[in-house]
Amino acid sequence: MEAAGANAVSSVRSALSMILNPAQALRGAMERVPWPFCLSVSGLAFTLFFLQTGLDMKAAGTASAGKVAGFTFLGLALGTAGVALVAALAWACSRPLGGGRPLSWTVRAFCLAYTPTLIFCLVGMFVNLVSGWYTAVAFGVTGALWALYPMISIVKEMTGEKILASLLITTVCGGLVLSGWALLGI
Amino acid sequence: MYASRGERITRGLVILACLAVLAWLNGRYVGRGGGQVAAFSLIGLALALACLAGLAALLMATSPPLRQAGYASAWDAVSRGYLLLVPFALLALLADLAFGWSAATAFMQAAVMTSGAAVGAELMRAGEPKLRYMIAPMAGAFLFSIIWIAYAAIFTSAAGPKAVG
Numbered sequence: 278m279e280a281a282g283a284n285a286v287s288s289v290r291s292a293l294s295m296i297l298n299p300a301q302a303l304r305g306a307m308e309r310v311p312w313p314f315c316l317s318v319s320g321l322a323f324t325l326f327f328l329q330t331g332l333d334m335k336a337a338g339t340a341s342a343g344k345v346a347g348f349t350f351l352g353l354a355l356g357t358a359g360v361a362l363v364a365a366l367a368w369a370c371s372r373p374l375g376g377g378r379p380l381s382w383t384v385r386a387f388c389l390a391y392t393p394t395l396i397f398c399l400v401g402m403f404v405n406l407v408s409g410w411y412t413a414v415a416f417g418v419t420g421a422l423w424a425l426y427p428m429i430s431i432v433k434e435m436t437g438e439k440i441l442a443s444l445l446i447t448t449v450c451g452g453l454v455l456s457g458w459a460l461l462g463i
Numbered sequence: 464m465y466a467s468r469g470e471r472i473t474r475g476l477v478i479l480a481c482l483a484v485l486a487w488l489n490g491r492y493v494g495r496g497g498g499q500v501a502a503f504s505l506i507g508l509a510l511a512l513a514c515l516a517g518l519a520a521l522l523m524a525t526s527p528p529l530r531q532a533g534y535a536s537a538w539d540a541v542s543r544g545y546l547l548l549v550p551f552a553l554l555a556l557l558a559d560l561a562f563g564w565s566a567a568t569a570f571m572q573a574a575v576m577t578s579g580a581a582v583g584a585e586l587m588r589a590g591e592p593k594l595r596y597m598i599a600p601m602a603g604a605f606l607f608s609i610i611w612i613a614y615a616a617i618f619t620s621a622a623g624p625k626a627v628g
Contacts, residue, residue, distance in 0.1 A: 297580050297597055300588065414566050422573035425550050426580055440546065448550040452557055459562045 288314045292392045299427035302389065303434050307382050315388035320356040322391045325398035326417040326458065327352025333411040351461045359457050360387055363450045370446050371435035378435050386431045387450075393423035421458065425451045466539050474542040481548035482511045485574060488559050488567035489611075493619050503618050510614055511607070515541055518582070518603035525599040528590055540589070544582030544600065548574050568615065572608050579604020 288310045294302035330352075331345030340348070364387035368380050394417075401416025425447060432443040432450075466474070483504065490503035519537040523529050529537045551574035558564040582604070583597035590596060 297601075298584055298587065298594065300584055414564070414569060418564075418566055419569050419573050422551065422554070422570065423577055425554075425573075426547060426577035429547060429550070429581075430584070444546065444549045448553045451550050452554055455554060455558065456562075459558075459564075 284309065284311070285314075292318055292389050295389050295392045295427040296396070296423075299390070299430035300434075302427075303386060303430060307385050307389075310385055310389065312385070315385045316357050316361075318395055319360040319388040319391040320353050322395035322398050322420065323352040323356025323359075323458075324349055325352070325402050326394065326413065326421065327355070327461075329398065329401055329405050329417050330413040330458070332405055333413045336409065336411065348461075355454070355457050355461060356391070359454065360384075360391065363387065363453050366453070367432055367435065367446050367450050370449075371432065371442075374436040374439055374442050376435040376437070383431070383435065386434075387428065390424045390427035390431060391421075393427070394420035396420070397423065417458075418455075421455060422451075424454075466542075471535075471539070471542070474546060478515070478542060478545050478548060479508070479512070481552035481574075483508055484552040485548070485555060485567065485571050486511065488555050489571055489615060491559075492565055492567060493615050493622065495622055499622050503615075506618075507611075507614060510610065514603075514607040514610060515545060518579075518600065518607065521599055521603045522582070522586070526586065526590075526596070529586075540585045541582055543585045544580075545578045547578045547581045551577075568612075571611060575608045575611065576601075576604050579607070 287306070291302045291305055291307065291310050292314075294305070327348045328345065331340055331348035334340035334348075335342070335345050361384050364384040365380060367387065368376065368378070368383040371378075371383075397416045397420025401412035401420070404410055404416065405412040428450060429443055429447040432446045433440070436442045436446070486504040486507035487500065489507065490500040494500040494503045516538075519534060519541045522540060523534060523537040526537075529540070551570055555567055555570035555574075558566055558570065579600045580597065582600035586596040586600065587593065
């Protein structure tokens with residue numbers, strides 16, 4: 278029981294470290310952060326991001342309640358399966374560059390990279406519901422962009438600090454996720 | 464710790480190019496016509512470079528090890544962190560030109576703030592892993608971000624209302 282509690286605290290600490298000091302989180306025991314926790318971070322982040330997109334469109338009169346619900350599920354899919362696929366792509370790209378991290382580590386780290394997105398989307402959701410402002414771009418896109426910082430730290434770790442390759446892989450991965458939102462959500 | 468002259472020049476040019484792209488994308492929403500967009504971009508680029516130089520000076524003022532190592536060392540930390548502008552500039556181009564989003568300001572703000580955090584991480588990597596190393600780079604990046612918003616607002620009001628349609 279105590280061990281489970283300590284593991285939960287350690288998982289939350291790893292996720293929060295991703296916001297400002299991802300290198301510290303990556304040096305820690307990433308393998309011990311449970312799968313469901315990692316997937317729930319990115320899954321919830323994109324669920325809220327897409328929900329805000331739907332709410333913005335509903336407020337503008339371009340989406341029905343059913344469409345909003347549909348967007349929300351698409352967000353969940355992008356935040357879990359989509360992020361895992363992008364992580365697998367980054368892992369595959371880093372292999373020829375000397376990347377020694379396992380795929381499971383990469384997927385966990387990529388999912389946790391969306392901790393800043395989750396925080397931005399939680400705040401955006403609150404602002405959206407309280408004030409009725411359009412928040413998908415201001416909070417959702419900004420949050421998704423903040424994930425690039427932990428993402429580049431992860432990729433640098435995977436490529437043995439090869440900066441040019443890390444910048445390119447991060448750009449492609451970030452671009453895929455943003456394009457996913459653009460194609461599915463708009 | 465010290466970068467070679469070649470590395471320094473390459474990093475400087477990459478950062479310059481990224482800032483130019485972000486300033487131009489911001490300028491497209493602020494200026495009226497090519498002249499104003501060019502003026503916004505050039506002044507914005509000079510302002511952004513001044514902010515980065517100021518950030519390096521702030522780091523030097525607040526960190527005794529950097530003060531001992533000299534301005535070049537502080538600039539190295541700033542330029543390594545601000546290489547993170549590359550994905551932001553490329554994605555801002557994608558978002559603006561391919562998807563037609565008017566989110567250049569969001570890209571600029573996020574780029575400046577996350578790069579500030581990356582500078583902090585560089586300092587922590589070079590020295591002790593203490594979160595206090597984050598304070599000056601994040602404060603500097605926040606100031607840079609505020610200066611950029613103020614600049615865009617002042618330029619917009621000076622340029623007058625944009626023609627609709």
